[in-house]
Amino acid sequence: MAEKALHRSHIPLRESDMRSDRVQNLQVASPSSAGAGLQVRDLTVTFGRGRKAFNVIEDLSFEVAAGETLGLVGESGSGKSMTAAALMGLLPWGGKVSRGSVQLGDTDITRLSNIALRTARGREIGMIFQNPLSSLNPSLTIVQQIAEPYRLYLGASPTAARKHALYLLQEVGVPDAAKRLDDYPHQFSGGMRQRVMIAMALACKPRLLIADEPTTALDVINQAQILRLIQRLQKEQGMAVIFITHDLSLVAEYAQKVMVLYAGKTVEQGPAEAFFSAPRHPYSQALLHAIPRLVNNEERLTDIDGIPPRPQEFPVGCRFAERCPAMTPECLTAYPPRSGDDHHFYCIHPVGGAA
Numbered sequence: 001m002a003e004k005a006l007h008r009s010h011i012p013l014r015e016s017d018m019r020s021d022r023v024q025n026l027q028v029a030s031p032s033s034a035g036a037g038l039q040v041r042d043l044t045v046t047f048g049r050g051r052k053a054f055n056v057i058e059d060l061s062f063e064v065a066a067g068e069t070l071g072l073v074g075e076s077g078s079g080k081s082m083t084a085a086a087l088m089g090l091l092p093w094g095g096k097v098s099r100g101s102v103q104l105g106d107t108d109i110t111r112l113s114n115i116a117l118r119t120a121r122g123r124e125i126g127m128i129f130q131n132p133l134s135s136l137n138p139s140l141t142i143v144q145q146i147a148e149p150y151r152l153y154l155g156a157s158p159t160a161a162r163k164h165a166l167y168l169l170q171e172v173g174v175p176d177a178a179k180r181l182d183d184y185p186h187q188f189s190g191g192m193r194q195r196v197m198i199a200m201a202l203a204c205k206p207r208l209l210i211a212d213e214p215t216t217a218l219d220v221i222n223q224a225q226i227l228r229l230i231q232r233l234q235k236e237q238g239m240a241v242i243f244i245t246h247d248l249s250l251v252a253e254y255a256q257k258v259m260v261l262y263a264g265k266t267v268e269q270g271p272a273e274a275f276f277s278a279p280r281h282p283y284s285q286a287l288l289h290a291i292p293r294l295v296n297n298e299e300r301l302t303d304i305d306g307i308p309p310r311p312q313e314f315p316v317g318c319r320f321a322e323r324c325p326a327m328t329p330e331c332l333t334a335y336p337p338r339s340g341d342d343h344h345f346y347c348i349h350p351v352g353g354a355a
Contacts, residue, residue: 037066037068037104037208038087038103038104039063039103040063040101040103042099043060043086043099044057044058044059045057045086045095045096045098045264047311048094054312055264055311056079057079057086058264058265058314059099060100060261060265060266061100061266062266064240066240067235067240069240069242069243070242070243070255071251071272072242072244072261073245073251073287075262075304075308076246078261078263079265084242087210088121088210089117089120090121104124104125104208122149122203122206123204123206124207126202126203126208126209127209128201128209128212128214130212130213130244132194136193138184141182142180142184142196143165143181143182145196145200146164146196146203147161149203150203153204165199168199168203169199171199172195172198173195180192194214195218198226198230202233205237205239206239207237208239208241209230209239209240209241209242210241211230211241213246214226255272256272257270257272260281262283262308263314264311264314267284267347268343268344268346270342270343270345279351280343280347280350280352281346281351282324283324286302286304289301289302290304315332316335317332317336327349331348336348339354
């Protein structure tokens, strides 16, 4: 359901829409906010109405500075992609941001009009979607899909936009890029479609890039090439990056900060070095213990018994309690308070003892 809503970002934006909303767009790209990062405060996403309403994301707060990468990790269903959809204003039907703010520079994204928000996507916020097969428009050529935002948002001529699209395809490693510009998505392999998605996300040099499993369809060599490209552009442009992945080894290599989600809530957040050297939440520790290690081939991988709760069944207390080996009755009565400063967590029985 979420992916269907994400496709709305590929509906062509009419130039008349751009002109009619130009005054609002000026605040999105104001010089005073140039280079500023992202600040999210108490972000809550709700589905349904009245007594049937339930939260899928609750009270997320985090920051990503310009030039910084935040690794967003957790099991499938933890709320990673839903968080990205909320930041982009692309929530599925029935979902809404019911509380909190998303501040990009001087602009609260949650308060923009629909047209202003569509303009901010691509120009100020770029996103590499998780499924390149369903995220590309099958009726448009590759050059049309990459060049359109560059032409509309930055005022480039069709010729300049085509040259820029060629440059981006070459940068992401598409072979014979000049010959592939006028091909359609079905003529590309899964890995090549992934590269096209990355080129589209980077087309307008956004201040914030949300990369949702950006290298899933790529082999290890090309994976490293793409991530180095994102790093280089990030350094050149001061771009903030949210890197959503299940691969903690990539987070360890490319992210400066880590936020762990479980059942729509933050369980731990802090500098990557501190997180990997001394995780404090039992769930974080369990994720790290599930990573294969080459130093000891006889060591068995640790799995996590049970499954995450459904949003309609989120408990009052710690949402990981039913799967946690350290659970006590008090874990079930209320969600744990925050402990720690830069490296903080939400647990009354943390790994390594109380803070």
